[in-house]
Amino acid sequence: MPNPTAAMLTIGDEILSGRTQDTNMSHLARALAAAGIDLREARTVPDVAAEIVASVNALRTRYDHVFTSGGIGPTHDDITADCVAAAFGVGIDVREDARAILATNYANPEVDLNPARLRMARIPEGATLIDNPVSKAPGFSLGNVHVMAGVPKVFEAMVAGLIPRLTGGRPLLSATLRADFPEGLLAGPLGEVARAHPEVAIGCYPFDRNGVFGANLVLRAQDPAALAAAEAATQAMLDALRAPA
Amino acid sequence: MPNPTAAMLTIGDEILSGRTQDTNMSHLARALAAAGIDLREARTVPDVAAEIVASVNALRTRYDHVFTSGGIGPTHDDITADCVAAAFGVGIDVREDARAILATNYANPEVDLNPARLRMARIPEGATLIDNPVSKAPGFSLGNVHVMAGVPKVFEAMVAGLIPRLTGGRPLLSATLRADFPEGLLAGPLGEVARAHPEVAIGCYPFDRNGVFGANLVLRAQDPAALAAAEAATQAMLDALRAPA
Numbered sequence: 001m002p003n004p005t006a007a008m009l010t011i012g013d014e015i016l017s018g019r020t021q022d023t024n025m026s027h028l029a030r031a032l033a034a035a036g037i038d039l040r041e042a043r044t045v046p047d048v049a050a051e052i053v054a055s056v057n058a059l060r061t062r063y064d065h066v067f068t069s070g071g072i073g074p075t076h077d078d079i080t081a082d083c084v085a086a087a088f089g090v091g092i093d094v095r096e097d098a099r100a101i102l103a104t105n106y107a108n109p110e111v112d113l114n115p116a117r118l119r120m121a122r123i124p125e126g127a128t129l130i131d132n133p134v135s136k137a138p139g140f141s142l143g144n145v146h147v148m149a150g151v152p153k154v155f156e157a158m159v160a161g162l163i164p165r166l167t168g169g170r171p172l173l174s175a176t177l178r179a180d181f182p183e184g185l186l187a188g189p190l191g192e193v194a195r196a197h198p199e200v201a202i203g204c205y206p207f208d209r210n211g212v213f214g215a216n217l218v219l220r221a222q223d224p225a226a227l228a229a230a231e232a233a234t235q236a237m238l239d240a241l242r243a244p245a
Numbered sequence: 246m247p248n249p250t251a252a253m254l255t256i257g258d259e260i261l262s263g264r265t266q267d268t269n270m271s272h273l274a275r276a277l278a279a280a281g282i283d284l285r286e287a288r289t290v291p292d293v294a295a296e297i298v299a300s301v302n303a304l305r306t307r308y309d310h311v312f313t314s315g316g317i318g319p320t321h322d323d324i325t326a327d328c329v330a331a332a333f334g335v336g337i338d339v340r341e342d343a344r345a346i347l348a349t350n351y352a353n354p355e356v357d358l359n360p361a362r363l364r365m366a367r368i369p370e371g372a373t374l375i376d377n378p379v380s381k382a383p384g385f386s387l388g389n390v391h392v393m394a395g396v397p398k399v400f401e402a403m404v405a406g407l408i409p410r411l412t413g414g415r416p417l418l419s420a421t422l423r424a425d426f427p428e429g430l431l432a433g434p435l436g437e438v439a440r441a442h443p444e445v446a447i448g449c450y451p452f453d454r455n456g457v458f459g460a461n462l463v464l465r466a467q468d469p470a471a472l473a474a475a476e477a478a479t480q481a482m483l484d485a486l487r488a489p490a
Binding site: 012013014015016017018019020021022023025026027028029030033039040041042043044045046047051073074075076077112114115116117119135151172174183184185186187188190191194195201202203204205206208218220 | 259260268271273274278287431435448465
């Protein structure tokens with residue numbers, strides 16, 4: 001059976017303005033690879049309701065899972081929960097279990113849980129909460145859309161709790177070989193290895209360290225035997241390139 | 246006149262697998278903000294031709310500019326140039342000016358410009374070259390699609406050469422105010438400031454530094470007067486929150 005597929009949707013003007021360097025995508029990518037869920041696409045959109053709704057709907061119909069990051073705090077620019085509810089055509093309101101979780105954050109919840117903070121207990125109808133061990137305000141899963149915070153510490157904690165609940169597949173395995181040749185000399189023989197091992201995705205990532213040109217060859221596959229065979233073929237190719245003419 | 250709009254398309258398995266942390270998007274974002282070109286969306290897709298072609302076509306019809314990163318090297322997984330040609334329905338072949346530029350990289354071009362390296366001189370019909378002062382192999386602009394390398398040093402050099410050729414608009418200005426209050430207390434009054442200043446996008450980015458909860462308030466606008474007015478209103482709001490009850 002093929003692995004489940006996934007997309008990530010990052011929401012936030014701060015990413016598209018270049019103010020904030022996103023790190024949530026690569027974190028999620030590694031967690032999904034280990035769980036056997038294939039991350040196929042990532043999108044970043046601004047804090048604009050129509051864009052968020054359209055992206056959620058485009059991605060949730062195409063992939064088995066959609067993971068979102070950002071826009072679930074208490075301020076006016078946090079509109080993700082409303083947009084996900086709108087994308088599914090369901091209502092959204094303060095939910096008692098979410099309010100109770102939030103209340104544990106405050107010394108005096110009657111006063112401290114002001115209207116802004118209560119926004120973080122607004123959960124779309126039919127959603128399941130995602131635990132937030134860092135700052136309490138929960139994320140949620142609605143259908144195949146998993147809505148999480150943008151703050152990396154919170155996002156990562158939510159991912160850690162969520163992923164074990166999802167049905168995964170075969171982990172994406174990888175092997176890296178370092179080649180001390182410029183990419184232009186590797187390309188021909190490496191292409192032959194790639195054609196002979198179609199089950200293995202082979203990437204070539206050049207580097208230039210202190211004037212030494214080389215490349216990291218990264219092999220990725222779900223099948224350990226296929227990966228091992230491609231790795232051996234790549235190593236043999238490198239050995240042949242190194243041999244004196 | 247409204248600013249031109251833009252999208253970024255990042256191409257590469259290494260990003261979606263989490264192996265490589267992308268930094269090109271935030272670099273481009275800052276360059277575009279300074280040039281008055283509005284980055285509205287970013288997508289990341291794998292080294293899969295159908296995905297690249299579909300994304301190029303979706304984005305180029307929707308935005309004034311599309312900037313791509315990755316997949317223009319000499320190896321078998323570098324398929325971006327072919328995919329962009331396919332998206333536009335034009336041919337692609339080795340072009341003499343690109344080959345001449347590439348040749349300057351090698352001591353003995355007759356021998357060193359092997360078939361793999363010559364792939365980097367394959368340019369779609371009708372494209373304009375983008376200069377690569379780092380490693381010579383050029384990028385190109387075809388219509389409103391600007392195709393650049395994935396290696397950050399090369400990508401950044403190409404952006405520096407390309408942006409001045411494009412017609413920009415009003416730069417995106419920003420101001421940041423640091424608030425020493427938790428987000429949940431800021432949210433109400435900040436929302437009122439945001440509603441009173443609809444020309445200014447106001448983002449609230451919480452932090453927790455050694456147990457001190459606060460937030461950076463980032464105001465973004467094209468109009469300096471609108472930005473200054475919103476900044477003054479935000480400052481007044483913060484002063485009021487600080488005043489003893």
